[in-house]
Amino acid sequence: MWLNASEALSRLGSKPQSLYASVSRGRIRAKPDPLDSRRSLYREEDVDRLASRARGRRSSATVASEAISWGDPVLPSAISTVSEGRLYYRGRDAVELATTAMLEDIATLLWDGAWSLPASPPGPVAATPMAAALAALAARTAAGGASIGLGPWQLRNEAAGVLGGVADAMLGVGAGPLHVRLAHSLGRPDSAGVLRQALVLLADHELNASTFAARVAVSTGASLSAGALAGLATFTGPRHGTAASAVLALALDIGLLADRPGDGLREWLGEGRIVPGFGHRLYGRGDVRAEALLGAIDVPPAFATLALAGEDLLGERPNVDFALAALCATYDLPPHAPATIFALARTVGWLAHMLEQAGSGQLIRPRARYVGPAVGAA
Known part of the structure; x- marks a missing residue:
């Protein structure tokens, strides 16, 4: 549901300037009024x-509960943030970095120090790059080790080993920039330039679900590979790292009704299915990562049609999942490509957060708010 300004201000009990500030910071999503474009x-x-x-009258339990679901930050971090509709890596604009930087450059920035990829032996063959990465991380985790007691230099070396292992598992053992290796592994060397941008833009995004899982694991003293395994396992959910695959399916469906895209989308909604690829709570004016990626490719007609229909019916602009799906369709990349690209990039971010968490020495141990039968009831 959407409210006009008067209704929103009445509920907030604030001045218009506060409402506009909340929109600019991504705290409140807004869209043009279809009946009056000036509002x-x-x-x-x-x-x-x-x-x-x-209202300020919430109990500590309520505050904690709300923080778990898109609420206030629950952990201090110097790695990345979304502020006033822009994504920043250690204070630097991610979209600007994506114009020239490689994923390795972002790792150096986010890990706060120099590193190098080690040579790795060939690993076991797996059905998909995702399966190969999960197996590689599981094997590395089972070999033992811990993050407790390691200094910053040792932790960065370990992080480089984890990233190298994931890259080799997903892309095959090789040398050279990761975006070039990725393009060759996907069978489209000509896509290397735009893949470089995608990897940079997807490297980190505050304290999302997979990043939180990785930090929780390492806060116990578990190894960085164990944390990366926790992050990657969480990433596989359809509401997180694999959402772009659902966008590809939706684009194909809508593409069959290109002359009436709204009808196709209404039919999709009528079947009770969530429309993936649109809107993001942290970007009130549109996902800047999506804008940058879509601007770097020739968007396929089916995706252009879907974007217009989605904005018209949902009042939301395409997000990075939409853009990643469009990129993969543009270069006719294999079905596993969206998840492979995203997971390889985000491994850098997970490792950055794990390094920060290990350095803090703190254990992440939330409490549960019990809602079961009364304690001690007969």
Whole structure:
């Protein structure tokens, strides 16, 4: 549901300037009013969430519960943030970095120090790059080791080994920049340039679900490979790292009704299916990563059609999952490509967060808010 400005301000109990500031910071999603382009509408759930915070009468249990679901940050981090609709890596604009940087450059920035990829022996053959990476990390984890007691230099060396192992598992053992190796492994060497940008833009994104899982694992003293395994396992969920595959299926479906894209999308919605690839809570004015990637490719007609239909019916702009799917369709990459690209990139971010967590020496141990039968009831 969407609210007009008067309704939003009434619920917030604030001045218009505060409402506009919340929109610019991505706390409240907004879209143009279809009946009056000079006005905006505001997402009801975002307004109500901020209103509940402002009332200031919540218990500590409520605060903690809300923080778990897109609430206030629950861990201090100097690695990345989304601020006023832009993504920053250690204070530097990720979109600007993506114009020239390689994933290796981003690892140096996020890991806060120099490193180098070690040579790795060939690993076992797996059905997909994702399966190969999971197997490689599991084997490395089973070999033992811990993150506790290691200094920054030792941790960075270990991080380089984990990244190298994941890259070799997904791309095959080789040398050269990761984006070049990735392009060759996908059978499209000509895609290396845009893959470089994608890897940079996908390297990290604050404290998402997989990153949190990786940090929790390492906070116990587990090895970096164990943390990466936890992150990658969490990443495989359809609401996280594999969402781009659902966008590909939707684009194909809508593409069959290119003359009436709205009808195709309404049919999809009518079947009770969630529309993937649109909107992001941290970007009130559109996902800047998606904008950068879509601007770097010739968007296929089916995706252009879907983008227009989605914006019209949902009031949301394409997000990075949409852009990644469009990129893969543009270069006719294999089905596993979206997850492979995303996971390889995000491994750098997971490792950065694990290095930070290991350095803090803190154990992440939330409490549960019990909602079962009364304790001690007869």
